[in-house]
Amino acid sequence: MTGVLPVALANATKVIGNVIHTVKEYVMVVQLHGDVKDKELLEALENFRGTIYQKPPLRSSVKRTIRKRTIFELELLEHNDRYVLLRVLCEAGTYMRKLAHDLGLLLGVGAHMRELRRTRTGPYREDETLVRMQEVSEALYLWKKEGDERYLRRVIMPVETAIVHIPKIMIRDTAVDAIAHGANLAVPGIVRLTRDVEPGKLVAILTLKGELVALGQALKSAEEIAGMKRGIVVKIKRVYMKTGVYPPVWRKNK
Amino acid sequence: MGLAEKGVKFIDKITSHAGFKNEWIVLREDDTSPDYGVLPYERSIEEHIKNGVINLDKPPGPTSHEVVAWIKKMFGLERAGHGGTLEL
Numbered sequence: 598m599t600g601v602l603p604v605a606l607a608n609a610t611k612v613i614g615n616v617i618h619t620v621k622e623y624v625m626v627v628q629l630h631g632d633v634k635d636k637e638l639l640e641a642l643e644n645f646r647g648t649i650y651q652k653p654p655l656r657s658s659v660k661r662t663i664r665k666r667t668i669f670e671l672e673l674l675e676h677n678d679r680y681v682l683l684r685v686l687c688e689a690g691t692y693m694r695k696l697a698h699d700l701g702l703l704l705g706v707g708a709h710m711r712e713l714r715r716t717r718t719g720p721y722r723e724d725e726t727l728v729r730m731q732e733v734s735e736a737l738y739l740w741k742k743e744g745d746e747r748y749l750r751r752v753i754m755p756v757e758t759a760i761v762h763i764p765k766i767m768i769r770d771t772a773v774d775a776i777a778h779g780a781n782l783a784v785p786g787i788v789r790l791t792r793d794v795e796p797g798k799l800v801a802i803l804t805l806k807g808e809l810v811a812l813g814q815a816l817k818s819a820e821e822i823a824g825m826k827r828g829i830v831v832k833i834k835r836v837y838m839k840t841g842v843y844p845p846v847w848r849k850n851k
Numbered sequence: 852m853g854l855a856e857k858g859v860k861f862i863d864k865i866t867s868h869a870g871f872k873n874e875w876i877v878l879r880e881d882d883t884s885p886d887y888g889v890l891p892y893e894r895s896i897e898e899h900i901k902n903g904v905i906n907l908d909k910p911p912g913p914t915s916h917e918v919v920a921w922i923k924k925m926f927g928l929e930r931a932g933h934g935g936t937l938e939l
Contacts, residue, residue, distance in 0.1 A: 602909040603933065604922050607901040610930045617933045715909075720869035726906045730921070733905060737925055746896040753903035754865075755891040761866040765873060767859065769881050773888070788881045789859070792874040805883035806890050807858035809902075823876050843887050 600624075600715035601723055609756040611837055612812060615719075615799060616759045618689045620669070622717035627681040627697040631706030635676055641703045642683075646671050651695050659690075666691040680711070720762045728752050756837070757809050760801035764794040764815065766831065767803045773843035776802055776810050782831035784822060794819040800831055810838045855882045857890055900926060 600623075605613035633641075645668055652663045670686035681700075685693065694710045701708025716723040736748035768776065772786030782802060794800055794815045802810045813831040822830050852860075859875070866873050894902060909918055915933070923931040 598915075599909050599911050602907045602915055602918065604905045604907050604919055604931055605933065606903045606905065606922070606926060606931050607928050608930075609902055609904050610932050613904065613933050720871070721904075721906045722869070723908075727908045728905065729908045730910060730918070733907070733922065734925060740896065749896060750899060753899060753905055755894070755899070756902045756904055757862065757891050758865050758869070759904055761862075761869045762871050765862065767855075767862075770883050770887070784878075787878050788855070789875045789877045792876060803858075803862065804888050805855040805858050805881065806888050807861040808888055808891055819876055823878060 598713045598715060600713075601718050601721050601727060602715070603718055603721045603759070605756070605759070606753065608837070609759065611835060612756065612759055612809070615763070615812065616721065617718055619719040619762065620686065620717070621689055621691070621715060621719075622684070622686045622722075623693050624674070624714045624716055625683050625685060625693050625697065625710055626712040627683060627700060627708050628711040629679040629681060629704065629706055629708045630701060631704075632679065633704050633706055637704060638676055638681065639673060641700060642671055642673060644703060645696060645700065649691075649696075651692055651699075654692055654695050654698075657692065664690070668696075681708075684716075686717075720758060726754060757803070757807060760809060760812070764791045764798055764800045764819075765803055766790040766794065766800055767805055767807075768810065770805065770843055771846045773804055773810055773838070774840060774845045776833060777836055777838045777840045777842065779833055779836055781829045781833055782813060783829050784825045784827055787822065787830075790819050790822060792819050794822065799834075802831065802833070804838075804843070808838065811836045853882050854885060854890070858883065861891060900928075 650663050653659050653661045667688045672684040674684055675682035693713050697708050697710035733752050736752040739745045740749045767789045768786045769788055795818050798815050800813055800815045811833050812835045813833040815831055817830045863873055919932045
């Protein structure tokens with residue numbers, strides 16, 4: 598496989614999993630083992646839209662039990678002789694190799710995946726932010742040897758880019774250190790929140806400067822929170838920010 | 852522009868860049884002190900690296916794990932990777 602592989606550096610490793618395990622998009626070349634008409638192919642593809650059942654392939658890192666996955670979009674880009682070019686937008690954990698194989702079974706001719714390129718993982722896409730190893734290495738060289746950090750800043754994005762697709766809550770300076778200590782978030786600490794905050798959903802807690810403080814699970818909806826005066830509304834699940842960055846005014850005796 | 856205004860502008864910018872949109876409900880007005888914390892795009896380069904993500908175009912051949920190991924070595928970091936999931 599080639600394409601979008603978000604790599605988290607140092608501290609960012611703590612939260613990157615939540616980006617990886619969301620929606621993914623691929624472009625895949627499938628080689629058919631027999632001749633198939635366009636019409637048959639389009640009909641067969643219909644069966645792979647929506648909920649599908651997959652048994653992970655032999656060479657996989659997870660338990661091989663049948664699992665349900667959702668294919669949001671499946672587009673036939675090209676069909677040339679025995680080669681089929683597909684674009685697939687799917688839930689994380691959907692095996693493209695298996696999809697190609699199963700398509701072959703359904704068509705009755707057999708098929709296998711020939712090439713695969715990932716064009717999206719959560720918020721990261723195949724756009725101007727996508728960089729090759731060579732560019733990373735050059736940017737690092739320019740910083741280390743020439744003291745020029747501009748390229749490195751272009752190659753590396755702030756960790757906050759990893760949470761753009763989830764609901765967000767921005768909190769007051771006085772609430773930050775408590776959260777950094779793992780305390781749950783109460784209403785008075787909130788300055789603003791996005792409308793998509795819903796009970797059970799993963800939310801990003803940010804400072805007013807936009808720094809990631811923690812990830813948590815919302816206990817109330819945005820509407821409910823807006824109508825509350827007090828009470829815990831987010832259960833903190835993973836703290837990102839170190840303690841002591843913001844002052845500990847939350848301690849009553851300080 | 853106040854610091855809090857810059858903060859939300861930054862979050863909105865990176866959100867819309869990724870094809871999403873933030874619809875904010877503002878509960879109260881408050882600004883943030885320049886004495887602690889920093890706008891994410893104003894971190895020192897060392898801090899920027901430690902709190903950074905590379906949208907890497909994985910080359911064909913090596914596994915994802917191998918690629919991550921190279922990045923880790925290049926930057927001399929103890930940790931790099933795609934982490935685990937957070938179970939809710």
